[in-house]
Amino acid sequence: TNWRDVKGCFESVPRVLAHVREGQRTRLMGLTTLLAQGGLSNICLFLNESANSLGRVDEASQGFFLDLAETLLPISHEAVGAFLRSGPGLLGRISQQQVTTWFETGVGILRENRDGGLAYLKVESTTSENVLEALSSTVEMDRVKEILRMYCRALAGATVGIAGTKDLLAKNIGWVSEDHAATEGTTVYLPSVADRYNSKEDNFSLFKVVSTHQVSHIEFGSFQLSFETPAVRFRDMRLA
Secondary structure (H helix, E strand, C coil): CCHHHHHHHHHHHHHHHHHCCHHHHHHHHHHHHHHHHCCCCCHHHHHHHHHHHHCCCCHHHHHHHHHHHHHCCCCCHHHHHHHHHHHHHHHHCCCHHHHHHHHHHHHHHHHHCHHHHHHHHCCCCHHHHHHHHHHCCCEEHHHHHHHHHHHHHHHHCCCCEEEECHHHHHHCCHHHCCCCCCCCCCEEEECCEECCCCCHHHHHHHHHHHHHHHHHHHHCCHHHCCCCCCCCCCCCCCCC
16 A cells, blocks of 8 residues: 555565575565465565575575464564564574474464563573573583583693684784794683584583693693703703
8 A cells, every 4th residue: 555665566576586595586576465464564675575585594594484474464564574584583593393393482472471482582582591591502612612611721720821723814823824933821712602512511521632732732841842941851952
């Protein structure tokens, strides 16, 4: 009923064609039609945001998210857009099967509390984050940074800093240059996430292994070695 919305939807079509795979375009347009008929406002915004979000995953995953979005139609039209905006981004943290578990929890909340359910599906609630954290096997360095700092300090018997490996580039140390050490001797460098294994325990253990290796260099003075310093424990053979 609003010609401005009609114009906006026509302008959105190229974006849909660019981001949504051919086999899923008709489904997204059909879903958009049902939402428009149900009175959802700003349809062109829904179309743009949904297409951009779906463009982050492959065609099979696009179909998966559209399947789940369609089940929200009888409950809340607004929830459809909220889920399609946030859902595809979750695959970087949890598996498709785990997304289903997270989604079902959100639907239960939505049925009882509309605002709480919308916040959950937008990943803007503590409950949503806690469920994701429980489902995910990935361990983020920032979440365990303080624990690892205490662990490293206990091993080294000295104050040790924790930083991300991206800082290695800025400081020109580590594997950036063969002429520089892997640390300046006071900081342990860790990846931003550990996701090599299928359990949180194993991924946290990976952080501990990497930390222990670096702390060992600090504890035993690997970076204080000087070839000019005379040997004190063994016969000096450097000049032989």
